Amino acid sequence: MIAPIAKKPVPRRFHQASWDEPVIFELSQPGQRGVLIPEVENGIQETVGDVTSRLPAHMRRTSPPRLPEMSQLHVLRHYARLSQENLGVDLNIDVGQGTCTMKYSPKVNDQLARSAKMTELHPLQDGSTVQGMLEIMYRLEQMLKEISGMDRFTLQPGAGSAAIYTNVAMIRAYHESRAESRQRDEVITTIFSHPSNAACAKVAGYKIITLYPDADGYPDIAALKAAVSERTAALLITNPEDTGIFNPRIEEFVEIVHSVGGLCSYDQANANGILGITRARDAGFDLCHFNLHKTFSTPHGCGGPGAGASGVTDALAPFLPKPTVEFDGVKYYLDYDRPQSIGKIRPFYGVAQNILKAYAWIMSLGADGLRAVAETAVLNNNYLMQKVLQVRGVSAPYAPGKRRIEQVRYSWEQLANDTGVHSEEIGFRVVDFGTHYWTSHHPYVVPEPMTLEPTESYSKADLDEYVTILAHIAEEAYSDPEIIHNAPHNSTVHKIDPDSFDDPDKWAVTWRAYLRKTKKERG
Amino acid sequence: MTAKKPVYPYIPNSAPDVKEEMLRTVGAKSIDELYADIPANLRFKGKLNLPDPLLSESELVRHIEGLLAKNSSTRDYLSFLGAGCWQHHVPAVCDEINSRGEFLTAYAGEPYEDHGRFQALFEYQSMMGELLNMDVVNVPNYDGFQAGGTALRMACRLTGRQKVLVVSMIGSDLLSKLRDFLKPDIAMEMLPYQPDTGLVDLLALETRLSDEIAAVYFENPSYLGFIETQGDQIAALAHARGALCVVSVDPISLGVLNPPVDYGADIVCGDIQPLGIHMLYGGGHGGFIATRDDERFVMQFPSRLFGIAPTVVEGEYGFGDVAYERTSFALREEGKEWVGTAAALWGITAGVYLALMGPEGMVEIGERIMQRTRYAMMKVAAIPGFHLPFEGSHHFNEFVVNFDATGRKVADINRSLLKKGIFGGKDLSLEFPQLGQSALFCITEIHSQVDIDCLVSTLQEVLE
Numbered sequence: 001m002i003a004p005i006a007k008k009p010v011p012r013r014f015h016q017a018s019w020d021e022p023v024i025f026e027l028s029q030p031g032q033r034g035v036l037i038p039e040v041e042n043g044i045q046e047t048v049g050d051v052t053s054r055l056p057a058h059m060r061r062t063s064p065p066r067l068p069e070m071s072q073l074h075v076l077r078h079y080a081r082l083s084q085e086n087l088g089v090d091l092n093i094d095v096g097q098g099t100c101t102m103k104y105s106p107k108v109n110d111q112l113a114r115s116a117k118m119t120e121l122h123p124l125q126d127g128s129t130v131q132g133m134l135e136i137m138y139r140l141e142q143m144l145k146e147i148s149g150m151d152r153f154t155l156q157p158g159a160g161s162a163a164i165y166t167n168v169a170m171i172r173a174y175h176e177s178r179a180e181s182r183q184r185d186e187v188i189t190t191i192f193s194h195p196s197n198a199a200c201a202k203v204a205g206y207k208i209i210t211l212y213p214d215a216d217g218y219p220d221i222a223a224l225k226a227a228v229s230e231r232t233a234a235l236l237i238t239n240p241e242d243t244g245i246f247n248p249r250i251e252e253f254v255e256i257v258h259s260v261g262g263l264c265s266y267d268q269a270n271a272n273g274i275l276g277i278t279r280a281r282d283a284g285f286d287l288c289h290f291n292l293h294k295t296f297s298t299p300h301g302c303g304g305p306g307a308g309a310s311g312v313t314d315a316l317a318p319f320l321p322k323p324t325v326e327f328d329g330v331k332y333y334l335d336y337d338r339p340q341s342i343g344k345i346r347p348f349y350g351v352a353q354n355i356l357k358a359y360a361w362i363m364s365l366g367a368d369g370l371r372a373v374a375e376t377a378v379l380n381n382n383y384l385m386q387k388v389l390q391v392r393g394v395s396a397p398y399a400p401g402k403r404r405i406e407q408v409r410y411s412w413e414q415l416a417n418d419t420g421v422h423s424e425e426i427g428f429r430v431v432d433f434g435t436h437y438w439t440s441h442h443p444y445v446v447p448e449p450m451t452l453e454p455t456e457s458y459s460k461a462d463l464d465e466y467v468t469i470l471a472h473i474a475e476e477a478y479s480d481p482e483i484i485h486n487a488p489h490n491s492t493v494h495k496i497d498p499d500s501f502d503d504p505d506k507w508a509v510t511w512r513a514y515l516r517k518t519k520k521e522r523g
Numbered sequence: 524m525t526a527k528k529p530v531y532p533y534i535p536n537s538a539p540d541v542k543e544e545m546l547r548t549v550g551a552k553s554i555d556e557l558y559a560d561i562p563a564n565l566r567f568k569g570k571l572n573l574p575d576p577l578l579s580e581s582e583l584v585r586h587i588e589g590l591l592a593k594n595s596s597t598r599d600y601l602s603f604l605g606a607g608c609w610q611h612h613v614p615a616v617c618d619e620i621n622s623r624g625e626f627l628t629a630y631a632g633e634p635y636e637d638h639g640r641f642q643a644l645f646e647y648q649s650m651m652g653e654l655l656n657m658d659v660v661n662v663p664n665y666d667g668f669q670a671g672g673t674a675l676r677m678a679c680r681l682t683g684r685q686k687v688l689v690v691s692m693i694g695s696d697l698l699s700k701l702r703d704f705l706k707p708d709i710a711m712e713m714l715p716y717q718p719d720t721g722l723v724d725l726l727a728l729e730t731r732l733s734d735e736i737a738a739v740y741f742e743n744p745s746y747l748g749f750i751e752t753q754g755d756q757i758a759a760l761a762h763a764r765g766a767l768c769v770v771s772v773d774p775i776s777l778g779v780l781n782p783p784v785d786y787g788a789d790i791v792c793g794d795i796q797p798l799g800i801h802m803l804y805g806g807g808h809g810g811f812i813a814t815r816d817d818e819r820f821v822m823q824f825p826s827r828l829f830g831i832a833p834t835v836v837e838g839e840y841g842f843g844d845v846a847y848e849r850t851s852f853a854l855r856e857e858g859k860e861w862v863g864t865a866a867a868l869w870g871i872t873a874g875v876y877l878a879l880m881g882p883e884g885m886v887e888i889g890e891r892i893m894q895r896t897r898y899a900m901m902k903v904a905a906i907p908g909f910h911l912p913f914e915g916s917h918h919f920n921e922f923v924v925n926f927d928a929t930g931r932k933v934a935d936i937n938r939s940l941l942k943k944g945i946f947g948g949k950d951l952s953l954e955f956p957q958l959g960q961s962a963l964f965c966i967t968e969i970h971s972q973v974d975i976d977c978l979v980s981t982l983q984e985v986l987e
């Protein structure tokens with residue numbers, strides 16, 4: 001008889017890949033090539049000769065760019081190693097990145113989008129050769145209309161903030177069309193709406209008024225009443241907000257803004273918990289947007305490409321970016337004949353491969369499936385909250401005893417006061433257990449914040465494991481805070497000295513700047 | 524048959540037993556209780572009217588492939604389309620790396636658990652820095668349009684001026700984007716060009732420059748393919764009046780063309796789609812902005828900038844955000860424009876591309892594209908009735924062909940080409956009415972002599 005292998009410890013032992021990989025320039029071997037380019041045929045060579053030598057001298061590059069010289073395997077291996085030093089949804093229990101809706105991106109959708117019938121489409125091909133792509137765009141628009149209640153969508157924005165900007169540009173065009181743009185120079189948002197609501201409206205020329213929460217954590221309705229006037233262009237608001245709290249007076253908010261002639265735009269970055277439960281249009285919104293890379297599962301790509309979708313009521317539809325996708329009963333086509341359009345937001349029509357993936361995702365779930373997504377995301381969140389609140393030193397400010405929708409912004413204020421360990425440091429320690437953690441956007445209105453969003457993708461066991469990690473770290477904070485102050489210990493790299501990042505004499509955004517500032521020789 | 528509620532493969536806790544157990548833990552009788560804050564009148568009644576789902580993967584694949592089968596791609600047709608999206612070869616390793624789940628499914632991770640993306644993007648910035656001969660390059664923003672708009676806004680913030688001069692031979696879509704993006708506070712004036720070359724009219728530039736002008740913007744190669752060879756003079760004129768020189772450049776041309784900073788550019792911008800990224804029906808764009816390492820310039824970037832730093836372990840590289848306090852993540856509306864999800868994966872991909880190409884690869888691809896383009900221009904120009912309006916200029920990978928003397932419309936010729944398996948050049952007749960019936964043809968390293976000869980003979984055929 002042999003003894004069974006012992007039970008695994010909890011939380012799990014983990015060590016991140018740590019290849020100690022040089023910066024790519026240090027891997028250069030003169031004379032190596034990673035890929036070759038087709039030779040010019042004799043017929044061309046004989047006809048045209050050396051074309052570049054005819055360029056005026058000041059337009060010709062005199063020495064080749066100092067890129068690394070590497071064989072193909074060595075390029076592949078370098079980047080494969082770097083990829084191992086990264087944790088995507090595929091590898092970790094990615095509930096720690098609240099507001100970002102980190103869910104499983106089905107592999108089948110990625111595979112479908114790798115078809116040459118997708119990747120090798122030029123956006124200016126004749127319409128008759130892209131009927132499938134146009135149909136997908138058209139169908140996705142119909143779906144998003146049903147999910148939100150809005151009348152039209154554009155899929156052109158490159159991601160969520162671009163969609164927010166698109167909505168602001170349409171709001172501006174709407175007021176211009178009514179000769180009220182001079183008068184309406186203010187946009188109202190809330191502090192628990194994504195910072196891009198404030199930032200995009202500022203770029204579009206608006207003054208920003210930011211509402212803070214009332215004592216219960218809801219956007220302050222008295223503050224809204226005081227803020228609105230004939231100067232109000234729009235309200236840009238998230239609901240549920242980044243606290244996970246749904247504003248039950250949202251209809252009243254919309255009415256207050258409408259009563260002074262302003263428009264209401266709904267940032268639906270947080271829509272994952274309300275699919276099929278409540279719709280933007282039913283609360284009276286004039287515009288909304290979705291992040292297809294959040295709610296509709298297209299992969300986040302280390303920060304894009306994502307995809308944004310902006311929806312509007314008929315009253316705003318004339319201002320949509322050009323072109324729209326239309327169907328005449330026989331064929332799909334791009335419609336540029338939109339005289340009141342705000343024009344182009346990006347080149348061509350949107351992030352087509354993500355439009356395809358979002359369409360496929362909705363098709364794989366249907367109405368019941370989307371509702372299961374929302375309900376499970378909310379169940380997961382309330383389950384996780386129940387467990388997290390049993391961890392020492394953490395709380396969920398606002399709305400005591402109330403349920404949350406799809407995420408919660410927690411506070412480690414108690415733990416920080418008791419132990420001197422800050423939320424950011426907990427994030428560094430979480431890494432040692434093979435997962436990820438995020439505090440919140442700035443400013444930290446909730447002190448020592450942590451934002452968790454356990455979407456529908458995670459199992460009960462996943463959520464339990466994440467809480468075990470948090471509980472373990474909280475205990476360390478009380479018993480041996482140095483472990484946390486010196487974290488991470490099991491990551492790719494160790495504690496980074498951040499001094500250079502804000503010092504113009506020391507910062508280095510490129511290898512060449514680093515070499516110059518450190519007086520290091522090029523390898 | 525009774526419909527059993529499915530357990531969704533993407534939703535583990537949709538299994539009834541788990542669901543019940545979790546509800547018990549949270550002390551709720553039903554999921555509905557968790558939505559107590561949503562007023563009854565806002566609750567959606569009934570079921571969304573969506574198509575019936577394709578629950579199994581095999582049905583889904585059949586459906587989507589059926590839709591995709593209605594497309595014909597540039598693999599099925601011989602394509603000469605460019606105009607802002609270019610058909611270059613994408614090395615297999617580029618796809619291999621950007622398909623890896625570790626990169627593909629990560630997001631805005633921190634420098635520890637996502638060290639890989641920080642290093643890969645720092646290396647992207649660094650290799651672009653070599654190509655551009657500049658020390659500061661951003662983590663990609665959305666696309667070249669956004670990069671152009673932001674570069675001009677940066678120039679206005681830097682100079683405290685609110686007017687920019689832009690060459691008139693830019694694409695109408697970019698023009699539309701710039702008009703919208705600059706609209707509230709920045710005026711834009713278009714610069715006249717020399718009709719026979721397309722190049723900037725320097726005399727007109729000089730008269731339009733004033734102490735109110737923040738920047739002069741031009742492109743190399745231009746939207747219409749010719750190379751603006753007066754970059755040094757344009758920059759000098761701009762600088763003499765305290766304006767900045769902003770140049771949008773196709774990065775794949777920089778193995779042979781001088782980087783704009785070397786003829787006086789202050790801010791350089793453009794799109795990285797040519798660097799190892801598929802056309803994706805316009806889904807493959809990413810924008811770059813580059814400047815010198817001057818604090819005044821760096822503090823005007825809206826984008827993330829990843830920097831290198833030491834760690835507590837000797838010989839270990841760490842990475843992090845440089846000058847984060849300028850961003851909208853830190854300061855909301857007080858930050859510089861905004862930052863958010865954009866095109867990081869394409870930045871990583873472009874880095875892979877530049878590492879594969881190396882110095883010699885970038886030189887060769889530039890030389891060979893220019894040779895192929897010149898060959899195509901000579902052959903097309905020899906067709907009776909065809910005319911190249913900017914023939915006197917140097918060209919990189921695109922050129923304009925005018926059909927006026929044939930009496931045929933571009934749309935008509937393109938329809939005929941399509942029937943013969945060719946996507947002809949982009950029709951410019953609406954975009955640049957002054958060019959008459961003209962089309963913009965694109966040639967890259969993938970177009971063989973046979974392809975070009977085929978285009979020429981087919982053009983001759985359709986004219987007959």
